[in-house]
Amino acid sequence: DVKVTQSSRYLVKRTGEKVFLECVQDMDHENMFWYRQDPGLGLRLIYFSYDVKMKEKGDIPEGYSVSREKKERFSLILESASTNQTSMYLCATTGALSYEQYFGPGTRLTVT
Amino acid sequence: ELKVEQNPLFLSMQEGKNYTIYCNYSTTSDRLYWYRQDPGKSLESLFVLLSNGAVKQEGRLMASLDTKARLSTLHITAAVHDLSATYFCAVDMSVRNTPLVFGKGTRLSVIA
Incomplete structure (x- = not known):
């Protein structure tokens, strides 16, 4: 089974x-993704990476950056958190042969 | 630009009834995915449909794909309360290193 873990479930x-x-992720997957999910807006792609040290902007990259120094780890960075970044953040991965995405448990971030 | 539309976005249905959720997409693709999300939780893969005419069933849920019509359906048979969740479809562009495109989700509520 694919296992995708996120560092925190809740963060303030x-x-x-x-x-x-x-x-x-523990499955040696090439592709990793960061989404945010807000009520009524569905999933919105922030950034993705298809290889170590590679990154691509998604639909809403403003205010975020990412880092992928190792294949198994993909970090999302909020340089200066703002209240409009309060959201559920979901990480996902896919392998090279299948585009089915496997999701982590999510991090609910609250910025006060 | 690939667009994915689900309808309805909200669905309240009685236990024991049947209903269908529709997923339309705007450009050619022969790979489509259905996910389920419980409140406060992450997305869980339900079905992977990889060719025209594909049909998959799990319990009271059945998904099908018509690539010529650019349409997938998720049919619910004799709904039970445990099926209450949000259901997402996602379409695969079948282009390497291109993320899935998700619909906005259908929030299903099954009531007694």
Whole structure:
């Protein structure tokens, strides 16, 4: 079974703080993705990576950056958290042969 | 640009009834995925449909894919309360290193 873990299930941060969300997968998958999910807006892709040190912007990259130094780990960084970044953040992975995405448990981030 | 539309977005149905959720997409694709999300939880893969005419069934849920009509359906038979969740479809562009495109989800509520 694919296992995708995220560093925190719940996180509360203050406006202006730098926030790191980590995602780790154990299946040697090439592709990793970060989404945010808000009521009524569905899933929105923030960034994705198809290889180590590679990154591509998704639909809503503003205010975020990412890091992929190792194949199994993909980090989402909020350089200066703002209240409009309060959301559920979901990490997902896919292998090279299948585009089915496997999701982590999610991190519910609240910025106050 | 690939667009994926689900309808209805909200569905309230009585236990024991049948209903269908529709997923339309705008460009050619022969791979489609259905996910389930329980409140506060992450997305769980339900079905992977990889060719025209594909049909898959699990319990009271059956998914099908018509690539010529660019349409997938998720049929619910004799609904039970445990099926209450949000259901997402996602379409695969079948282009390497291109993410899935998700619909906005259908929130299903099964009531007694």
